Amino acid sequence: MGLPLAIVSMAGLVASNPDKSIKKWKEVCNSLFPESVPSLTLDGVTRILEYCYNDLPADLRTCSLYLSIFPKGSKISRKRLIRRLVAEGFVSEKHGLSDEEVAETYFNQLIKRKIIRPVEHSSNGKVKSFQVHDMVLEYIVSKSSEENFITVVGGHWLIPMSTNKVRRLSVQSSGSEHGSSTKHMNLSQVRSLTMFRRLDQLHFHSFNNGILQVLDLEGCKGLKEKHLKDMCRMLVLKYLSLRGTDISKVPSKIEKLEYLETLDLRETDVGELPKSAGQLKRIINIFGGNKNPRRGLKLPQEINKETMKALRILSGIEIDEQSTGVEGLHQLTGIRKLAIYKLIISKDSKIFKELRSAIEYLGSCGLQTLALNDEGSDFINSLDTMSAPPRYLSALELSGNLNSLPKWINKLSNLHKLTLSVTVLQMDTFELLSDLPLLFSLTFSLSAAKQDEAIEDILEKNKSESGGEIFVPSGGFKSLKLLRFFAPLVPKLSFPEDAMQALERIEMRFEAFEGLFGIDTLESLQEVHLRVNSAADEITNFIVEDLKAIEKPR
Template sequence: MAEMAVSLVVDQLVPLLREEAKLLRGVHNEFAEIKDELESIQAFLKDADKRAAGTEGDTTSERVKIWVKQLRVAAFRIEDIIDDYLIQVGQRPRYPGCIALLLKLKTMIPRRRIASEIQDVKSYVRGIKERSGTYGFQRSFEQGSSSSRGSQNAKWHDPRQAALYIDEAEVVGFEKQKDMLIDWMVKGREERTVVSVVGMGGQGKTTLAKKVFDSKDQKRYVVVFDDVWTVHFWDDFKFAAIDSKNGSRIFITTRNKNVVNSCKKSSFTEMFELQCLTQEQSLELFNKKAFKFDYGGCYPNELIGIANEIVKKWNGLPLAIAAIGGLLSTREKNLSEWQRFRENLNLELKTDTDLIGIKEVLSLSYDDLPCYLKSCLFYFGVYPEDYEVKSKRVIRQWIAEGFVKEERGKTLEEVAEGYLTELIHRSLVQVSSLRIDGKAKGCRVHDLICNMILEKHEDFNFCKHSSDDGQRSSSEIVRRLSITTIDDAFWECIHGSHVRSLFCFGNQEKSSSYFKGNSTKYKLLKVLDFEDFDLKNIPNNLGIFIHLKYLSYNNSNSGAEVPKSIGMLQNLETLVIRGIYYCELPKEISKLIKLRHLIGKTMSLIQLKNGIGEMKSLQTLRRVSLNMDGAAEVIKALGKLKLIRNLGLLDVHKQNESILSSSINEMQHLEILYIRSCFNDNESIDLNLISPPPMLQNLILQGKFKEFPEWTLDLQNLTMLRLVWPCSDKDPLQSLKSLQHLLSLYLDLYRYEGLQLHFQDGGFQKLEVSTVIRLSRVREIIIDKGSMPSLKTLRLMYLRNLKNIPTGIQHLEKLEYVYIWGVVDEFGERSSTEDWNWIMEHVPLVKILPQDYEEIKYLRS
């Protein structure tokens, strides 16, 4: 973390020295010298955090830890000086003549103070550098990481070793997985194949591999590599593993999915991604460990409840459950003893020798991370436990913090998305919800990973939590605050001037009042996230936060206005306004030329007019209402936003259809487009895009559209299409079937006059989700064999005249879920009397809900 802190400071100094050379004058050389010192120290920082995390009593690691902490403090102090300088001197407008002289005199005292602070921190940095040689840190840093890991491993017991000798009767939850892997090993193709098991530390990869290995066939070779870390593993081994076409297998277990991907370059691969145990399986494993030699191997009744609570804490991680069960097998088996253990669980993890190994196994994944990913992983500890973090939200915050480095040909958002993917591939972050294209929509970290992160927060002063009970002294530098509960003591223990990021979760009414009174203490903020509670009063002095890059808040007060002072936030990159149904943005927002994402529920840009066209950094502009005089000027200005990727427009009028078409034609980077027409218009809109955005992936058209837009057929990158109320009597499927990359199709055709909907052979080859709503006249749906072969979910809702289930539904072999809702009572009655089971026996879940919602009929679930 010291490496990241130093790197962030150097990244700030470089453009400052380049762009402000004349303005800085006296302090320019001082900043330059600090930059040079920090760059030379960076050479000694590789793996410093890992070496500082040695076992208790390790004198060298303690000295390294102190040195690293001192360097981190120095980096924080330099960052404070830079940010203070930019407020006092650097970002003031330049004026000619007497005004410039007066301003210069006014800034003289701040200049002197800043120069004095720079001298102090220079001396501090030089002392740190000298001590690195005195204590011999250079020699220790030059040693290989493997020796460091080996020395640490000698200090704690590795619980994974038992997996090689575990009795078959003690294995829980792997029977189906073992059989699948054995089939991959002994059946299938003759060519050499790499079979892999991927999962987070402690999830049971080694146990599963051993069970498969014990069942292997000896007629061909099988090589097992357990716990592979390096992505270059296959490059080193592939030439030694001769492919004699007799079904040989290379079996690997790894925490990193990228290891598997590297094998695909020159071999067939099969990958099994482990999932955590269910609560039932977790209890079974815990029972086998905790009561193996007592109570006949079964829970005593009085311990069932507390056992459930203890097991639930580990979220199905076998290594932890087995270790906890083994430990409790040696303790008194009574309710008071187990309750005491549960209440002190975090302390037990830190101190008990049988449990320390769990933390160390997980820490190996952290140690293996490159520096730029460590801070990104730490960010998940800012959010409350078990919180689902939206991917786009955390990605934008990483960018605001400066964690994301530029890469040629990519936006910062694309680079950050790659960071998140790597954390997921390394099994450190879990995907909790998916977008239709398979990318992570929401994610979270396992409780044990979260515990590890929170410990690192304390070690590195990464984040202060309001639930920390004032454990950290007010003299320590705190960079981030995560607030869930608030009291007077909490604010008193915080030295607000050092805070760069503030997150508020819950305790709504009190939080807003406290922030209103303390806002001036946080003038150096870069991230301000109030998205999870209702901020009743938006501070009028927002302009003091000139370093702010990310601002998100929730406001249900319909009379609240966005203060004009927001125009002073020259560095703002993301502005998210939740809660307010309608929000009129002040014209001052057009001054925010660095703004990349502007998101609200329903926003009016009428005061901006041409000004919106000057915000050329905008990539996201969502839910803009055009139901106003002067809408044509706003729409025309939108055509200047060449970098826009996500655009949502509401209340589009017929009279503006031509201007809107012209503006959209200019948006060649557009990926997501949402257009909703004005429902008060009697006439229908006709969008005519001569050159539609070639990168468009998601398209939503809602309202009165004259005809089905034929230009959508040119969108060969389109993966999601949502059509709501287009006015047409033609079956749209005849045209849409040519969109061969479509993954999700949503049709809400209120005005459709046809009696039949026909999915023809060869159409929609990649479609996974199909939703059909409110085709009030449709009586029959036909699905040809060869249509929608990849379909997993089929939803049919409010089809009042539908007489039967879709003809040909039995052809959809990958169908997992059928949901039919709002059909006539006759349809619902037939679902329980007619023999439809044989037609949909391949579908795991089928639900049919008639018009009478009180009587819900399930065909099968």
């Protein structure tokens, strides 16, 4: 594994120094390998990693060392890393970019330099998760320990017990007991704590509540009410992740965390924020609910512009007839992402009108991402009556029994990513969307409609209205690179010449499928991924096998 890693690391180094002359590169090679050797040794790989590390600008060096927080083999979320870098204060606004945008540029540099490698991509083309090569991580952990930057406890690596004051602590699980205890450590200066094991092995009273800024307990088991009470005493906490833990309630004293910027409650049993959460003056990101099954987080009762004016992301919420904070959404004029995971309201209710009014208003203030999962309220079908389109949108998701698209959708010139209910899988939809200049990703999905028996009837009706075949308009979708269909029935799809010429990838998941035609005209197409339901009939399986046998001419 050493040789490929050495080649990849050197390639990243060369790509990041395009102006360096051949003479300089020869000097680099001579310094790394002063004597010619028949094969590359482990020491040689280490020298390459050392050189690559020392070549990093100071900010990137810090970001690299920070990767030692995560255990060997971890699949790490890009967003998790970026939000943590911001909370730690390792990035700040510069050149007109926000701190998160600056962190994104650092992240992209780490990829370019081959320090991290992408594992998954989101439908918008961005890296969703990544990994660090084991040898690179071993080097980073060792370097981080030397510089007393991050202290790793109980991990895979045999790191000597820290005798210094610990500043950032990562408690990892391991089959070995070596270094698995924090008993003899000085934890009074810990500013950042990340746990990857049960909480009963660590006591919060060991820490100085007046300086702890980052607490990441994602996926931890054994979280008790006493732990939550202790958290509410961490008065300068900026980042709190309880994602994937087994908590069901957030204590009302959370309002004491007046510096809190990120609160992550996703994939927990927390169904409602306490009233006091509306007093979090610096809160920027709130994540709750669960995508599968669809569960949401109810809004705090008190939302007003003065207390939550910093809020930028409100994701994973639920709105029903008892929701009391909907009217306050109007006040969140700084919000950039609003994702409603569950929506159950009556068409004649006051909340229905308040929500539509709030979305219309926020759309004029800079809302960039809107996701609505409508469980039968017919709310998504009322969006067409809005007086003006949400013109700043770059991502839109409309799930549920959508009858037709809002007519203003073709005016969204910044729209990059679009996810729609399969109920609008018809030719009219493609025609309406074909001229969107920046549309990168288009998905037709089941989502909320998944359990609705009437969906197949709707798809059959759409199919008959289009004559049994959907033709993608010629000449449109100039920027589209990803096209996805997740439906029980995918009708016959035809691509005329000059259709979707930038398309690189098609993904389909279905039970019944009638074929793809004209894919040989898609000049940029690289991948077609088909996932067939086990209940698929013989004809569908035959069509899939036939499609697999087609070799696209080059």
